[in-house]
Amino acid sequence: MTLTVSNLLGALPPTLRDELFSEFNKLLKNYREGRWEPAELEGGKLCEIVYSILRGYTTGTYPSKSSKPAQFKQACDALEQLSSASFSRSVRIQIPRILIALYEVRNNRGVGHVGGDVDPNRMDATFVIYSAKWLVAELIRIFHQVTVDEANSSIELIVQREVEDIWTIGNKKRVLKAGLDAKKQTLRLLYSCIDGKATVDELCDWVEYSTKSNYKTKVLNGLHSDRLVEWDQNNGNVHLSPLGIEAVEAEL
Structure with a gap:
């Protein structure tokens, strides 16, 4: 079965389902573009949608669209x-x-940041993005109308790692951080992929290497020899190894 929004959350009314994924995608876009405060605001709206879904599920009557309860914490x-x-x-x-914690960060953190070396908006937005992913994945687990394996696959897609300097546009990925050589770009790109896996063709295209043969010789051979990736030359798949994960995370 082809996984779509409608069958991933097929038990929900289309209006709420579409609201949920629309807001979730806005949140992801803002986070990936480094727009921390808008990402936090989208997280608050997502909370209201998820609450409306739970309220409809538990009462047996879904609203036509989400709404904010007068007292959010008390309602939860x-x-x-x-x-x-x-x-x-x-x-x-x-x-x-989770909704209460997420809503608290969205409402009561912006005016309370004082000092510190870490950008608090970035820190808060990171909390928001992973909380939101958990919420959507949990709703898919509860409300899916696909097989268990398909639901699990969709959840893996949602909870894949976020790398701030990776820009996804259509079927392409680009490393936005300047100064990284092709090997480091390759490791970061794999880190951002589902299961840490991509094909040679994809990676060569994303890195914009001159030729695929040179990319294999000058980039993949070395990464494979250093056990940073596992390159299967039979099917063309490249997997990021535990050593490769460590190498990427050491520089994030």
Whole structure:
């Protein structure tokens, strides 16, 4: 089955489903472009959508579109009082508590930053992005209308690593950080891919190397010899190794 938004969350009304993915994609775009505060704001809107989904699921009546409860924390706390016989712990406790934490960062952190060497907006946006990924993945796990394997694959897609200096445009990826040689670009690109895997053709295109033969000889051979990647020359797949992951994370 082809995975689409409609069958990933097929049990939800189309309006809420579309709202969720639209807001999630806006959040991802802002984060990848380094727009920290807008990413945090999108995280707040996502919270309201997820709450509306939970409220509709637990009451049996979904709203036509999401809305913000008058008292967000109290509304989420109220979900904890639902019957454990009727609703999973994820629906009653885990998702609502993540929503509360995410909403708190979105509402009450912006005016409280004082000092420190780490950009707090960047730090907060990173918390927001991974919390949002967890929320969407958890909703897919609960509401999917695809096979278990397909649901798991879609979750893997959602929770793949975010690398701030990797720009995804269509089917291409580009390393935006200047000064990295082709080997370091290759490692970062693989790090940003699902399961740390890409084909030789993809990598050569993304790095914009002169020729594929030179890319194999001058880049992949060395990375493979150093055990930073595993290059399968039979099928053309390149996998990032644990050593390669360490090398990338040491420079992030």
